[in-house]
Amino acid sequence: MRDYQIDMHLNTERKQKPAFDQLQFGRNFTDHMFIMDYSSEEGWYDPRIVPYQPVTLDPAAMIFHYGQTVFEGLKAYLSKEQQILLFRPSKNMARLNRSNERLCIPKIDEAFALHALKQLLIVEKDWIPTSEGTSLYIRPFIISTEPYIGVAPSNSYRFMIILSPVGAYYKEGINPVKISVEQEYVRAVQGGTGNAKTAGNYAGSLKAQEMANVDGYSQVLWLDGKEKKYIEEVGSMNVFFKIKGEVITPALNGSILDGVTRDSIIQLLNYWNLPLVEKKISMEEIDQAHKDGHLEEAFGTGTAAVISPIGELFWKGEKLSINNGETGPLSRKLYETITGIQTGTLEDPFGWRIEVASEVVNN
Amino acid sequence: MRDYQIDMHLNTERKQKPAFDQLQFGRNFTDHMFIMDYSSEEGWYDPRIVPYQPVTLDPAAMIFHYGQTVFEGLKAYLSKEQQILLFRPSKNMARLNRSNERLCIPKIDEAFALHALKQLLIVEKDWIPTSEGTSLYIRPFIISTEPYIGVAPSNSYRFMIILSPVGAYYKEGINPVKISVEQEYVRAVQGGTGNAKTAGNYAGSLKAQEMANVDGYSQVLWLDGKEKKYIEEVGSMNVFFKIKGEVITPALNGSILDGVTRDSIIQLLNYWNLPLVEKKISMEEIDQAHKDGHLEEAFGTGTAAVISPIGELFWKGEKLSINNGETGPLSRKLYETITGIQTGTLEDPFGWRIEVASEVVNN
Numbered sequence: 001m002r003d004y005q006i007d008m009h010l011n012t013e014r015k016q017k018p019a020f021d022q023l024q025f026g027r028n029f030t031d032h033m034f035i036m037d038y039s040s041e042e043g044w045y046d047p048r049i050v051p052y053q054p055v056t057l058d059p060a061a062m063i064f065h066y067g068q069t070v071f072e073g074l075k076a077y078l079s080k081e082q083q084i085l086l087f088r089p090s091k092n093m094a095r096l097n098r099s100n101e102r103l104c105i106p107k108i109d110e111a112f113a114l115h116a117l118k119q120l121l122i123v124e125k126d127w128i129p130t131s132e133g134t135s136l137y138i139r140p141f142i143i144s145t146e147p148y149i150g151v152a153p154s155n156s157y158r159f160m161i162i163l164s165p166v167g168a169y170y171k172e173g174i175n176p177v178k179i180s181v182e183q184e185y186v187r188a189v190q191g192g193t194g195n196a197k198t199a200g201n202y203a204g205s206l207k208a209q210e211m212a213n214v215d216g217y218s219q220v221l222w223l224d225g226k227e228k229k230y231i232e233e234v235g236s237m238n239v240f241f242k243i244k245g246e247v248i249t250p251a252l253n254g255s256i257l258d259g260v261t262r263d264s265i266i267q268l269l270n271y272w273n274l275p276l277v278e279k280k281i282s283m284e285e286i287d288q289a290h291k292d293g294h295l296e297e298a299f300g301t302g303t304a305a306v307i308s309p310i311g312e313l314f315w316k317g318e319k320l321s322i323n324n325g326e327t328g329p330l331s332r333k334l335y336e337t338i339t340g341i342q343t344g345t346l347e348d349p350f351g352w353r354i355e356v357a358s359e360v361v362n363n
Numbered sequence: 364m365r366d367y368q369i370d371m372h373l374n375t376e377r378k379q380k381p382a383f384d385q386l387q388f389g390r391n392f393t394d395h396m397f398i399m400d401y402s403s404e405e406g407w408y409d410p411r412i413v414p415y416q417p418v419t420l421d422p423a424a425m426i427f428h429y430g431q432t433v434f435e436g437l438k439a440y441l442s443k444e445q446q447i448l449l450f451r452p453s454k455n456m457a458r459l460n461r462s463n464e465r466l467c468i469p470k471i472d473e474a475f476a477l478h479a480l481k482q483l484l485i486v487e488k489d490w491i492p493t494s495e496g497t498s499l500y501i502r503p504f505i506i507s508t509e510p511y512i513g514v515a516p517s518n519s520y521r522f523m524i525i526l527s528p529v530g531a532y533y534k535e536g537i538n539p540v541k542i543s544v545e546q547e548y549v550r551a552v553q554g555g556t557g558n559a560k561t562a563g564n565y566a567g568s569l570k571a572q573e574m575a576n577v578d579g580y581s582q583v584l585w586l587d588g589k590e591k592k593y594i595e596e597v598g599s600m601n602v603f604f605k606i607k608g609e610v611i612t613p614a615l616n617g618s619i620l621d622g623v624t625r626d627s628i629i630q631l632l633n634y635w636n637l638p639l640v641e642k643k644i645s646m647e648e649i650d651q652a653h654k655d656g657h658l659e660e661a662f663g664t665g666t667a668a669v670i671s672p673i674g675e676l677f678w679k680g681e682k683l684s685i686n687n688g689e690t691g692p693l694s695r696k697l698y699e700t701i702t703g704i705q706t707g708t709l710e711d712p713f714g715w716r717i718e719v720a721s722e723v724v725n726n
Contacts, residue, residue, distance in 0.1 A: 026512030029423060054419045055427070059525050060392060064418070064506050067430045067562025068569060104569040139512055143427050149389030149502055149527055150667075151565050151599050153573065162422050164512055186554030189588040191547055193567045199430025200563015202514050204556045206431065206467040210516065225552040226589045236514050304513075 004112055006119055007048040020129035023167035025304065026137065030127040030163040034120045038106055038157040047112075049120055052162065058147035062154045069199045070099035071141035073303045074260070076121050078128040079344035084121050084356035087342045089114055091260045096140060099196040104153040105142055113140065117161055118356045129165045135342075137166040137304070169304035170218065174335055176311025176325055179234055180217035181283055182208045187232060189225030194232075194255030202236065209235070217314060219300075221283075225255065229282050237300030237308060238262035241286060242330055244294040251278040261301040265334055267350060283315060290320045297328035307335040367475055369482055370411040383492035386530035388667065389500065393490040393526040397483045401469055401520040412483055415525065421510035425517045432562045433462035434504035436666045437623070439484050441491040442707035447484050447719035450705045452477055454623045458560065459503060465559040467516040468505055476503065480524055481719045492528045500529040500667070532667035533581065537698055539674025539688055542597055543580035544646055545571045550595060550618075552588030557595075557618030565599065572598070580677060582663075584646075588618065592645050600663030600671060601625035604649060605693055607657040614641040624664040628697055630713060646678060653683045660691035670698040
């Protein structure tokens with residue numbers, strides 16, 4: 001870890017906090033944020049924790065035109081013993097650098113970024129909500145800031161971490177959502193940016209989501225960009241199916257995001273000795289399994305929602321009801337196990353949970 | 364056109380202008396910009412011409428995370444008679460709205476946006492350079508501004524127009540560039556955002572461009588995302604080939620940008636009664652034409668560079684030299700004709716050139 005000094009500029013006045021038992025997702029932000037800048041000459045410099053504040057950029061800043069940007073999402077929890085807990089945060093920092101690589105953004109020092117996050121969390125500890133289903137959502141992101149009209153990597157960047165106390169991502173919470181299988185629009189294709197956490201993937205997904213909403217569906221199930229046949233993701237989540245006792249998730253293929261929750265579920269299922277396979281799986285196979293009465297459960301997985309059960313799939317004019325539109329036992333067990341490990345109420349045989357030391361260590 | 368009032372807040376002090384005969388592309392910006400905001404309640408409101416100024420946004424503004432944004436690019440010229448000239452600007456405003464549609468951004472009033480642009484150009488008239496190969500590049504763009512962490516269309520936007528006096532986009536100017544045919548990375552696929560002018564397309568293209576640069580190539584030739592077989596675009600331009608007297612350009616297929624320069628060339632070739640075909644064309648066909656000695660010319664087309672001849676294609680370990688690495692007669696004739704129409708030195712049989720009335724008309 002590089003020996004950076006984090007400058008601290010703390011607010012004496014604090015915002016009024018929202019009611020922690022009625023939190024929406026992503027609408028409230030804490031008193032402080034972490035910032036670090038990059039220039040070609042200095043590399044990453046001037047790490048600082050400062051009051052939450054606007055970003056001021058030249059209108060020609062490259063982020064506004066060419067979208068060179070990456071982000072991450074993870075969560076902090078407060079244990080009953082008032083310990084700040086993180087869940088596999090090194091995985092997020094490592095993925096941030098993989099996204100950086102794809103987007104031609106200079107890499108960050110992962111250990112230092114995690115250190116900086118911990119310092120920010122200590123400062124903002126009383127923003128961590130503890131009601132059932134709540135957490136402090138953490139959004140690290142990097143934007144390109146050089147004022148230049150021309151398609152090339154930027155020479156300057158800003159890395160920021162902002163924090164938001166959140167409730168459930170979907171208003172349905174752990175209740176099943178209805179999903180439409182997308183036939184026209186495509187999220188990503190091999191050789192594109194699908195396995196990087198970058199803005200363009202999300203911008204491109206809005207249209208399909210909007211049209212699904214009109215038809216009464218929460219999200220879309222994305223098929224592959226080549227043949228529109230194989231399952232990739234659901235909304236902005238990875239997806240799992242339980243068919244005849246076996247759990248199946250699409251294998252990572254370059255266009256699917258390597259989700260931290262996805263990986264945790266795979267490890268959990270292996271730990272439980274439940275059959276799990278990562279493979280290329282077509283929508284036809286899911287439909288056939290449904291027709292045969294073998295499609296037992298389906299669910300999306302991601303940091304924001306953790307587990308989001310799928311109660312219905314709409315495909316080619318047919319409605320495929322899954323587990324009578326109810327949350328299945330595996331979905332519920334996974335949700336309870338992962339959130340239990342995350343919040344400190346369950347044993348963590350994997351060493352996934354990180355306790356943040358309670359003192360600011362500034363080096 | 365909606366009856367908006369454009370508020371004018373003009374600077375009394377003006378910036379020092381760069382030397383107009385040594386202009387780089389996209390590095391200098393004029394004294395003023397146009398801004399208009401959008402809210403769900405008010406629609407597009409508060410159109411204004413103001414001093415060129417930074418954009419101040421909440422760090423949670425959606426543009427930084429989910430890339431919901433669109434842009435356009437066009438140019439203004441000053442005729443020998445000191446008339447401000449635009450080239451088919453309605454095409455750009457129409458495409459901006461097509462991009463808006465794909466990105467779930469509320470549409471603008473195209474006629475009003477063009478009116479606003481004209482007013483801005485009148486204010487900034489003395490920023491229009493007149494040296495050979497220079498122009499005033501115009502960048503209209505819309506960014507999503509709502510502070511919200513969650514994948515959904517924004518409820519607020521900002522539309523801006525900034526202006527930059529520019530020289531040649533490529534340092535090679537009208538001289539041929541060397542292009543590497545991209546085998547790994549993909550720009551776009553049907554169902555994605557390839558035919559919209561949106562940030563993510565450009566962010567995703569940086570990696571391939573960077574790797575091509577390392578190997579001594581200016582840009583990449585993009586193949587289709589499904590089979591990596593058919594030609595799509597070159598760099599951020601459309602592409603044309605002249606084979607055995609016939610001009611061929613990839614047909615619009617949903618993943619290729621519908622370029623204004625591309626359309627102008629097609630119309631020009633038809634006007635000249637030269638054989639022109641829009642079709643799906645594979646890299647194998649280009650290679651075969653080269654082997655047979657029939658590949659006469661190749662060139663990229665776009666607003667920034669107008670015509671950019673291709674002197675060499677690198678594909679599967681082989682270097683395909685085109686027209687001995689020199690600018691071909693058709694490339695040159697197209698460049699001279701289009702820039703001649705644009706700058707007012709040639710007849711415009713198509714009615715493409717628009718003269719901007721010299722008085723500010725504010726309504």
